C-alpha cells in the first residue's frame with residue numbers, strides 16, 4: 001500500500017533524499033552477494049584463461065583456474081556458480097552423446113570444485129546446444145527440433161550432472177515435459193535433494209550472441225530457436241510456462257534475458273510466489289561494457305543500477321557475469 005503524501009509544504013519528499021546515509025536508511029531494496037549467481041565458462045587444458053572478445057573482462061577458464069575462481073567467489077559469499085562448457089568441436093555430434101559423458105568438461109569441473117570448494121553451490125544447465133553439431137538445444141531431424149526424443153537425452157544429461165555433484169540443474173532447453181521427466185529421474189535415482197531452477201520464461205532473443213561465442217556455438221547454429229523459445233511479444237505465455245514448470249517439480253524459476261523482460265520478472269515473482277531469478281545475459285553485459293568503453297555511460301553506476309532493478313522487480317537473485325566484481329565491491333566498507 002502506498003501512503004498518500006501530505007500537500008507541499010507539509011510534505012517535502014526531498015528530505016529523505018538529502019544525504020547518502022538518509023537514502024540508505026529509506027532504501028526499499030538492497031543488493032547483497034547472496035543475490036548473485038556467477039556464470040563461468042570452462043575450457044579444456046591446464047592453466048588456461050582465454051579472453052572472450054565480445055565479453056570484455058570475461059574469460060574461458062580451464063578447470064584448475066575455475067577451482068581458484070570458485071574459491072574466490074565462495075570467500076566473497078556468492079552462494080552459487082553456474083558452469084558452461086566450451087566443448088571442443090570434435091566432440092559435438094548430432095546425437096549429443098558428450099552431454100551425458102561422465103567426464104565431460106562441466107562434470108569434471110563440478111567434481112574438482114566440489115572437492116576443493118565444498119561450500120559453493122554448483123548449477124549446471126541441462127540442454128544440448130553446447131554438445132550439438134546442429135547448435136540447437138534439442139536433437140534435430142530433417143531440420144526439425146525434436147521434442148520427445150530430446151527428453152531422453154536430457155534425462156541422461158541431468159543424471160550425469162547429478163552424479164558429478166551438481167546442486168542445481170537448470171533445464172534451459174525449452175522442450176515440453178522436460179522438468180517433469182528430470183524430476184522423476186532424480187527421484188528414481190535417489191537424487192531427491194538436487195534442486196531444479198527451470199529456465200521457464202526463456203525468450204528467443206538477440207541478446208545471447210556473445211554467449212554463443214563464449215561456448216563456441218555460434219558457428220554451428222542453423223536457423224533460429226523460435227520453435228521452442230518464447231516469442232518476445234508474449235507475457236501470459238511466460239506465466240503459463242513458469243506455473244507448468246513449478247507443477248512439474250521445479251523449485252525455482254528464471255526469466256531470461258533480464259532487463260528487456262523486467263515486466264516478466266515482476267509478474268513471475270508476484271504471480272507464482274516461487275523464488276524467481278533473472279539471467280542478465282551476455283548481450284546485456286556486452287552493451288554495458290561497450291558503452292562504458294566508449295565513455296558513454298558510467299560503468300560502475302550502470303552495473304549496480306541494472307542489478308538493483310531486478311531486486312526492485314521482485315527477483316530473489318540474478319545470474320550475472322559481473323557477479324565477482326560486484327561481490328568485491330559490496331564487501332568494501334561504505335565509509
Ligand SMILES: NCC(=O)CCC(=O)O
Pocket residue numbers: 125172207208209210211212280281282283
Ligand atoms: N543457457 C545459458 C545461456 O544461454 C546464457 C545466454 C547468455 O548469457 O547470453
